[in-house]
Structure formats: C-alpha cells, structure tokens
Amino acid sequence: MTEKEVAIMAAQAAGRLIREGFGEVQLAQFKRNAIDLVTETDRQAEALIVSILQREFPEYGILSEEGSSLLGGAQESWIIDPLDGTTNYIHGYPLVAVSIALTCQDEILLGVVYNPLADELFVAEKGRGATLNDRPICVSSTSSLANSLLASGFPYDAWESDRDNTREWREFLKRVTSLRSDGSAALDLCQVACGRLDGYWELDLDPWDMAAGSLIVQEAGGRVTDVRGEPFSPYRRSIVASNGHIHRDMLEVLQRTAHD
Numbered sequence: 001m002t003e004k005e006v007a008i009m010a011a012q013a014a015g016r017l018i019r020e021g022f023g024e025v026q027l028a029q030f031k032r033n034a035i036d037l038v039t040e041t042d043r044q045a046e047a048l049i050v051s052i053l054q055r056e057f058p059e060y061g062i063l064s065e066e067g068s069s070l071l072g073g074a075q076e077s078w079i080i081d082p083l084d085g086t087t088n089y090i091h092g093y094p095l096v097a098v099s100i101a102l103t104c105q106d107e108i109l110l111g112v113v114y115n116p117l118a119d120e121l122f123v124a125e126k127g128r129g130a131t132l133n134d135r136p137i138c139v140s141s142t143s144s145l146a147n148s149l150l151a152s153g154f155p156y157d158a159w160e161s162d163r164d165n166t167r168e169w170r171e172f173l174k175r176v177t178s179l180r181s182d183g184s185a186a187l188d189l190c191q192v193a194c195g196r197l198d199g200y201w202e203l204d205l206d207p208w209d210m211a212a213g214s215l216i217v218q219e220a221g222g223r224v225t226d227v228r229g230e231p232f233s234p235y236r237r238s239i240v241a242s243n244g245h246i247h248r249d250m251l252e253v254l255q256r257t258a259h260d
Contacts, residue, residue, distance in 0.1 A: 189213025
C-alpha cells in the first residue's frame with residue numbers, strides 16, 4: 001500500500017471510533033491548563049492511527065498530539081492530530097477531524113484530513129492537487145477583503161496571555177463580511193481549500209494542527225504563510241491561509257495589529 005492509502009485508512013479507522021463515541025458523555029482531563037482538554041477517545045484514536053502507520057512504515061518517525069512521538073533520526077515522519085476539536089467533541093458540537101501529514105526533512109508531502117461526522121475526506125499530495133471525497137477542489141475567487149468570510153480561533157493560554165487574538169478579531173470584524181470560530185484548525189484550513197472560507201489565521205498552534213491542512217490549501221491553489229508573511233513552517237506556531245487574492249490585505253491587518 002502507498003503512504004496515501006495507509007494514511008487514508010488510518011484516518012478513516014480513527015474516524016469510525018470518533019463517530020461511535022460522538023454524543024456520549026466524555027470524561028475529560030486537563031493538559032496544559034483548564035481549557036486544553038483530552039479525552040480517552042483522543043488517546044484511543046491516536047493509538048489506532050499509530051499502530052496502522054507503524055505496521056506499514058515502521059521506519060518512519062511520528063509526532064503526535066497525545067504523546068506517541070517517535071522521531072529518532074528518520075527522514076520521513078508522520079504528524080498526527082487524532083482528534084482535532086476535542087472541546088467540540090466534548091460538547092457535542094459536530095466539527096471534529098482527524099489530521100495526518102507526511103513530511104520528509106520538514107517538507108510536507110501528504111496531507112489527509114477526515115471529518116467523520118460529515119464523512120468528508122480531504123487529501124492532498126505535493127504537486128498533485130487537492131480533493132474532497134476524490135473530487136478536485138479549489139479555493140474561492142473572492143478578491144476583496146470586504147467581501148470575505150474569514151475564520152480564526154483562540155489560544156489555549158487565553159486566560160493568562162494578553163496575546164489572545166481579540167485585537168485581531170476586532171480589526172477584521174470592521175473589514176470583512178463576517179467571521180467564524182469553529183474550533184478545528186484542520187477543518188478551517190480545509191474550508192479555505194474548498195472555497196467555503198476565503199481566509200483563516202491563527203496565532204499559536206502546534207505542528208499537528210496545521211501540517212496536513214496547510215498542504216491541502218496550497219494544492220487547492222491557495223497561499224499559506226506565517227503571520228509575518230514569511231514562508232510557512234508547521235513549527236513556527238502561526239498561520240495565515242487564504243485564496244491568495246486577499247492574502248496581502250490579511251497580512252497588513254495582522255501586522256498593523258501586532259504593532260498597536
């Protein structure tokens with residue numbers, strides 16, 4: 001089996017587990033603080049994904065949200081978020097995803113994001129375009145920030161940090177058609193990729209939040225950078241993704257806000 005086939009198989013297997021538990025009472029534990037949560041479903045989904053990937057590609061490294069990290073000296077590594085949108089999952093809010101990326105020396109080669117509740121599978125391979133349920137997708141054609149629908153989220157340290165993204169929300173609120181906060185970075189990136197959103201930004205993310213979705217946006221014809229406009233890396237903790245047409249305007253708002 002190819003890496004793409006195995007990643008899809010792993011994402012869908014974890015998706016079935018997530019779907020079976022959706023709507024049930026979830027016992028959550030705290031990770032870094034009181035708003036950074038993990039459930040047993042997160043851990044079970046991660047264990048399932050890792051077991052499938054390691055069975056087929058035992059030499060590849062792994063970086064995963066819930067601790068199953070085995071990087072070693074491997075050139076190829078999987079970056080995994082077994083359940084993106086844990087807070088949504090706990091509350092029965094139906095926006096969650098499984099996210100799996102494959103990298104080689106920090107270059108993202110493959111991205112798979114699966115929304116098990118909507119049965120939507122987003123896939124991209126570097127240089128080969130992006131698909132939703134095997135059909136090609138592309139970003140929107142919106143050319144004006146004023147006509148745009150954007151999304152973002154809030155950092156896990158929002159209770160303690162002044163850098164909580166509220167200034168950025170305030171500035172964009174006055175310049176765009178509307179804003180959304182859906183609680184899943186992976187899905188927000190995929191919504192940009194298929195044209196449902198025109199742009200997305202966030203200030204404090206981990207590699208597993210962004211890796212797969214960033215490639216899907218790029219392969220759908222969009223643009224991805226960090227908030228300073230520098231080339232994107234999943235290890236830089238910030239992201240701006242857009243259809244490309246409004247990217248410069250988004251960066252101008254973010255950079256102006258950062259210096260207020």
